Amino acid sequence: MGGILAPRAAAFEHRLAALIAVDGVYDLGQISVRNIPTDREAAERLLRSGSAPELDASFEKLTATDATARWAINHGMYVMGVDTPRDFSASYLDYTLDGGIAEQIQCPTLVCDAAEDEFFKGQPEQLYNHLTCPKTLMMFTAEEGAGAHCHPGAMRLSLARIYDWLDNTLTHTP
Structure with a gap:
């Protein structure tokens, strides 16, 4: 549930340097x-x-x-x-970023998505579309072995891409 809990926390805690939602969830309901x-x-x-x-x-x-x-x-x-x-x-039903919650996130945000996510298909895009902060949508594919929710078939690849984003974001954020 980190894909919704981390963004929800970031909406109300504005001291964070960056947020990563693997994989992003907008509304569990x-x-x-x-x-x-x-x-x-x-x-x-x-x-x-x-x-x-x-x-x-x-x-x-x-x-x-x-x-x-x-x-x-x-x-x-x-x-x-x-x-x-x-x-x-x-x-x-009680876990959502709807109603303006996602829009309160201020820090640079990476929303990860899995092309073949059978649980939360479309939700990373919903979260991404509601963000008003600096944002990146990162897609992981079946061809990479990372097409399932949270990318268990390609952890090295997904973590490398996520850490590269984080490194780039933190070194280029004022």
């Missing part, structure tokens, strides 16, 4: 509501409600048939300290 067939407001009410048996059944079906979703949901429940997939999804 988008992940929670994207497969609920209704508008965002109704989906949020459903996720936060005391009872939503149809939604709970859909989570149960998803975790029974999709190994990636099962891992992501189970890991997310552990990380967020909640007991159900719906509670996990509801917890994501």
Whole structure:
């Protein structure tokens, strides 16, 4: 969650020399509501409600048939300290840079993106587009072995590019 937590912290702490979002996330709530067939407001009410048996059944079906979703949901429940997939999804609703938060970031910012990110596709661009500070969008590709979220297939390459940006930014910042 560093791709949203670091930018959120930087929005309110203006003494930072630089910010790196690997990979950038604009609004975790988008992940929670994207497969609920209704508008965002109704989906949020459903996720936060005391009872939503149809939604709970859909989570149960998803975790029974999709190994990636099962891992992501189970890991997310552990990380967020909640007991159900719906509670996990509801917890994501509170993590956003919407509403002018991203625009408060002042330091030079690197937003990393993975071409084949199956979790947060499009979110790095959203974050980048909302930034008003000096900014760079850095794409990592499958051809480089770095196309997955956070670039696990090419850590040396991704870290080298990120550190080069940081070195250049810090040596050329007044």
